Amino acid sequence: MNLRSIEIACPDAAGAARFLTEIWGLAPAEVRGATHYLRGSGSYPYLIAIAESDTPFVRSTTFTCTRERLASLAAGIAQAGLDARPVTSEDPGGGEGLIVELAEGELFRFLADSGEVAPIDGDDLPVKLTHCVFNAIDAEATGHLVEAALGFRVSDRTKGMVFVRCNESHHSTAFARAGIASLNHIAFEMRDTDAVMRGIGRLRDHGMVPAWGPGRHGPGSNVFAYFIAPFGGVVEFSTAVEKVPDDYPVGAPKDWTWPEGRIDQWGISDRDNAALRVAEERFRFRRDWEPAPLNPWMGAIA
Numbered sequence: 001m002n003l004r005s006i007e008i009a010c011p012d013a014a015g016a017a018r019f020l021t022e023i024w025g026l027a028p029a030e031v032r033g034a035t036h037y038l039r040g041s042g043s044y045p046y047l048i049a050i051a052e053s054d055t056p057f058v059r060s061t062t063f064t065c066t067r068e069r070l071a072s073l074a075a076g077i078a079q080a081g082l083d084a085r086p087v088t089s090e091d092p093g094g095g096e097g098l099i100v101e102l103a104e105g106e107l108f109r110f111l112a113d114s115g116e117v118a119p120i121d122g123d124d125l126p127v128k129l130t131h132c133v134f135n136a137i138d139a140e141a142t143g144h145l146v147e148a149a150l151g152f153r154v155s156d157r158t159k160g161m162v163f164v165r166c167n168e169s170h171h172s173t174a175f176a177r178a179g180i181a182s183l184n185h186i187a188f189e190m191r192d193t194d195a196v197m198r199g200i201g202r203l204r205d206h207g208m209v210p211a212w213g214p215g216r217h218g219p220g221s222n223v224f225a226y227f228i229a230p231f232g233g234v235v236e237f238s239t240a241v242e243k244v245p246d247d248y249p250v251g252a253p254k255d256w257t258w259p260e261g262r263i264d265q266w267g268i269s270d271r272d273n274a275a276l277r278v279a280e281e282r283f284r285f286r287r288d289w290e291p292a293p294l295n296p297w298m299g300a301i302a
Ligand SMILES: [Fe+2]
Pocket: 131, 133, 185, 187, 224, 236, 238
């Protein structure tokens, strides 16, 4: 299973798409109606979809998987008693699967047989999403829920986060102990550390400085730089997170502490906590964009 894309909505979707293509570095993929689809250099048809809305919100987060995995997901979701329904994607790439609502309103979509596209060149293009992180009222409970219902695995727990993997990458998502349910940030995977650094330079050319970073994280060991995008959300340039074995020992908060005054492996980063907090609360979850209601799960995927 792989994280493929996130679907969001906000005011001035065209302006958000302009920032993400002309400055951040994504490539335009397609515009359908008022929804802008943007891609990276990899084989996914798009990484982020931005629809027009009066208020910002997260529509869904999309993973790709096999049909066999869909069947086991359906069983786990039924057992957990979550609301879900079958879905046929009308986004680029198509695909069929199911959409499920987690305990705090997060909509996760799982698609099989979704199409891919030819990769494109570009050292400074994000390759794909590396992770999407969400704020949670009860991050611990959500970590347990995605393990039980979706077959995800908790990789590490820190004072602030529960990191969760859906394949060998250390995390594709994480839930922050934030006391609120919202999008925390979207991380774009760059080809290497140089591409992260050049990305920081590109944003500096436009008068933007990182809200956190650059630095190197503990869990996942990725190089990072976070920015508050003009459309209001938090976006991250990241290198790939580390791959972990099946028997990776789940770390606890005491395993991930920093020396006094440090907040990353290198000890070089500063963090604008106040500005990030505001931006991390901006994109909430809404299910009413969904064209059909999600009912208590009634049956398995055919
Ligand atoms: Fe991140």
